[in-house]
Amino acid sequence: QAKAEERNSYRFFMPTTRASVIDRLSLEGDLRHAIAHDELVVHYQPLVELSGGTIIGAEALVRWQHPQRGLIPPDEFIPLAEESGLIIDIGEQVLRQVCRDLGRWRDSGLQAGRISINLSARQFRRDGLAASIHRSLTESGIGGRQLAFEVTESVVMHDLEHTAQVLTEIRELGASISLDDFGTGYSSLAYLRRLPIDILKIDRSFVRDLHLEPDAAAIAHAVIAMAHKLGLGVVAEGVECAAQLALLREFDCEEGQGFLFSRPLPPEQYAIILKQGRLPLASPPADAPRRP
Ligand code: C2E
Ligand code: MG
Ligand code: MG
Ligand code: MG
Numbered sequence: 001q002a003k004a005e006e007r008n009s010y011r012f013f014m015p016t017t018r019a020s021v022i023d024r025l026s027l028e029g030d031l032r033h034a035i036a037h038d039e040l041v042v043h044y045q046p047l048v049e050l051s052g053g054t055i056i057g058a059e060a061l062v063r064w065q066h067p068q069r070g071l072i073p074p075d076e077f078i079p080l081a082e083e084s085g086l087i088i089d090i091g092e093q094v095l096r097q098v099c100r101d102l103g104r105w106r107d108s109g110l111q112a113g114r115i116s117i118n119l120s121a122r123q124f125r126r127d128g129l130a131a132s133i134h135r136s137l138t139e140s141g142i143g144g145r146q147l148a149f150e151v152t153e154s155v156v157m158h159d160l161e162h163t164a165q166v167l168t169e170i171r172e173l174g175a176s177i178s179l180d181d182f183g184t185g186y187s188s189l190a191y192l193r194r195l196p197i198d199i200l201k202i203d204r205s206f207v208r209d210l211h212l213e214p215d216a217a218a219i220a221h222a223v224i225a226m227a228h229k230l231g232l233g234v235v236a237e238g239v240e241c242a243a244q245l246a247l248l249r250e251f252d253c254e255e256g257q258g259f260l261f262s263r264p265l266p267p268e269q270y271a272i273i274l275k276q277g278r279l280p281l282a283s284p285p286a287d288a289p290r291r292p
Contacts (some may be wrong), residue, residue: 028084031077034064035089038042043264044115045281046101047123047235050064050249053278055181057113058256059150060098061264062090078120087120092132099140101267102216106142110274116178118149121155124162129149130169137173144174148199160194167196178235183223200227204238207258211243221251228252 034040044058044234064072081087099117105112137144149170152236156163156179167177176198179191183203191197202223209216220236227234239258248256261279273279 024080027077027080029063030066030088031081031084031086034066035086035093039065039067040090040093040097041266042094043099044101044124044255044270045264046262046270046273047113047116047255048261050236050245050253050256050278053261055113055274055278056255057115057148058270059116059264060094060118062094082120082122085122085177086277087122088126091120091123095133096140099136099142102142102146103140104267105271105274108271110271111144111277112270112274114146114148114176116150118150118180119155121158124155124158124166129166130173133170134173145176145204147175148178150180152180153182156191156195157186160191164195171196171198178258181237183219192232197232199233199235200235201235201237202252202253204258207244207248208239208240209235209248211241217247220253224248224251224253 025213041063042060043063044060046055047059048054048059048212049056062074062078065076072246078087078090081090094117098117102112119129133144133147133149133200134143137147149161149167152168171177177196178199178201179195179197180201181203182200183206202220206216206220206223211217214225224234233255234253235255236244236253237243237257239248239256239260241260242251244258245256245260262273267274
């Protein structure tokens with residue numbers, strides 16, 4: 001199985017050998033081709049309200065539909081896309097696809113909710129990010145409130161002042177801002193005071209051990225309480241089992257995302273579950289005790 005995985009995946013971090021340099025160049029070429037030939041697709045992972053299971057939106061996650069290799073996950077090409085600058089084109093394609101899907105859903109009477117889009121550091125280092133978002137919104141007739149943008153602490157770290165400025169511009173379009181993978185970067189707390197942020201996304205690593213390690217639970221609980229005191233919303237990522245969900249509810253975490261509710265879905269499938277309005281696994285059991 002390890003063999004099969006190796007054959008099907010690109011691994012190009014830190015090329016040191018001649019062969020890997022050539023591989024890397026070939027991946028870059030393939031990726032350029034993919035961008036030009038619409039091989040990048042966007043999947044949507046539902047975000048649910050933890051109290052009742054209502055779908056409140058989704059995170060847009062890019063995949064590469066490779067004609068030979070099948071669906072390639074973002075971790076296998078985003079790092080190279082960031083290094084090579086191709087992330088600029090990818091970012092614009094993802095944004096346009098999301099706006100197009102939102103337009104389609106609106107036209108068929110569906111409430112798609114808030115769609116989150118991930119942003120890379122490189123996209124901030126270039127002028128005109130907010131302007132390009134504004135253009136996509138105008139072209140598709142989508143309101144900025146329908147979008148949220150996710151940045152990680154490492155993105156913010158590059159240039160705090162500049163990033164805060166651009167995030168403010170994006171927010172002026174009506175979009176909200178989430179701090180992604182919260183708790184995995186450096187000096188997170190300092191950023192919270194200086195950045196225009198609406199939502200904290202608790203990193204999957206804390207959620208994973210929530211029901212297993214008291215320390216992970218304590219951190220998650222404290223982060224949720226702190227976010228609320230700061231007037232921020234909280235999303236738990238990577239919710240995989242009922243025990244984690246129960247604790248998150250106990251800690252008053254309002255939103256979650258994870259395989260327990262749904263994997264990331266192609267747009268047509270996301271539309272199907274939108275019609276249902278809620279996700280069964282996320283709904284509390286009918287006999288669940290009410291908390292005082
Ligand atoms: P992320 O933004 O933290 O996205 C969440 C990742 O966690 C997704 O992986 C999602 O499929 C995965 N996930 C969700 N629920 C669960 C769960 O219950 N268990 C587990 N084990 N995993 C779960 P994915 O789609 O492979 O994306 C990986 C990363 O690639 C993203 O992490 C994000 O940093 C990046 N990425 C994805 N799409 C884009 C994009 O359009 N632009 C940029 N710049 N980065 C992107
Ligand atoms: Mg994200
Ligand atoms: Mg994340
Ligand atoms: Mg991540």
